[in-house]
Amino acid sequence: MSETTAASFGAATHLVCRACGAHATLGADYSCWECFGPLEVAYEFGTVTREQIQAGPLSLWRYAPLLPVPANVAETRTLSPGMTRLQPADNLAKALGITGKLWVKDDSGNPTHSFKDRVVAVAQTAGIQLGFKTLACASTGNLAQAVAAAAARAGQRSVVLVPSNLESHKIQATAAYNGYVIGIDGNYDDVNRLCSELIGEEVSADWGFVNVNLRPYYAEGSKTVGYEIAEQLGWRLPDQVVIPVASGSLLTKIDKGWREFTSLGLVEEHPYRVFGAQATGCNPVSTAFADGQDVIRPVKPNTIAKSLAIGNPADGPYALDAVRRTNGAIGDVTDAEVVEGIRLLAETEGIFAETAGGVTVAVTRKLLAQGLLDPTAETVIVNTGEGLKTLDAVSTGDGFTATIAPSVDSVSLVIASGK
Helix, strand or coil, X not given: XXXXXXXXXXXXXEEEECCCCCEECCCCCCECCCCCXXXXXXXXXXXXXXXXXXXXXXXHHHHHHHCCCCCCHHHCCCCCCCCCCEEECHHHHHHHCCCCXXXXXXXXXXXXXXXXXXXXXXXXXXXXXXXXXXXXXXXXCHHHHHHHHHHHHHCCEEEEEEECCCCHHHHHXXXXXXXXXXXXXXXXXXXXXXXXXXXXXHHHCCEEXXXXXXXXXXHHCCHHHHHHHHHHCCCCCCCEEEEECCCCHHHHHHHHHHHHHHXXXXXXXXXXXXXXXEECCECHHHHHHHHCCCCCCCCCCCCCCHHXXXXXXXXXXXHHHHHHHCCCEEEEECHHHHHHHHHHHHHHHCCCECHHXXXXXXXXXXXXHCCCCCCCCCEEEEECEEXXXXXXXXXXXXXXXXXXXXXXXXXXXXXXXXX
């Protein structure tokens, strides 16, 4: 890979180990040479103002001064995701018994209809700085499509590796971009392990794996979900937030983003509580939380929520730290409850979420019933993807309420019969 300088990464100055604190230079590294802990990006921020951010583009690049990207990043050939809607959810609040204000941060509005467009945009930009010609990833589905689309936009080659039993809609959508879509006989953890083994091999010498050797930059893209929530609330933080947990990175980075906004004086300091949501069929983080453990024990995923089906989550311990530090909790729900959550969000707010969104809504309801979530507090729940990606989860028959003759009387009979 080509040589780079700190100036190529904006305010980012180096990589730092989250476990031992050791420093590394900015590059395609993701594991500490001292203790093998995970690396993340460290910064020396200058003065960043609300006015400066608001003058930026209507995308995540409005936060470029807070990301490991060059100053002119908005001019590059990326999909420029972000600035998705923060929707008031009064109907859902009533259904759940929430009396405080409820919002849905709906990231299904991104270019490939999931929050993964954010993390790919940042990782892709860093990868270009580092000289990578091919954009690659290990994925449970949404990331694969985001990588394939972003690579197509930038004129790059894409190579995505996914479990071969993914939802067919996600595979077909990814294949539309005409990159390499390689199915692996195994689960996500098997795919991720293979991608780690490919780094440094001749066949993949110019591949930037967004969630492996580019992971420190990739993870920073998730901060922008937190940034946007704060800006869209009028430059303030909510009382509590419920976030789906796969690797745990989204949860930890929303928390990091809010802490950065506070330290920079962009929002007033305000105590908030972070809650995590998992499916019972892949719940290593919620199990560790319930058991009072700090170590995540890997599990073999078995859930319809395939986008959350990471049995050995890289950021699991750090998600536990964020939840415990903010006096939150992590819950999990069955597949049947996931489907109920999808339907409840759709019928109350007109938001059709994929299975991860169903997990988040269902866990919100469960945490309320357990008395862990405050029903009087201002709450944000995060929907990470579009329901059209996981149609099989809610498919029942042909979808028709009834099939009738073309007459007024026939329609009247159907309406009179109720549902």
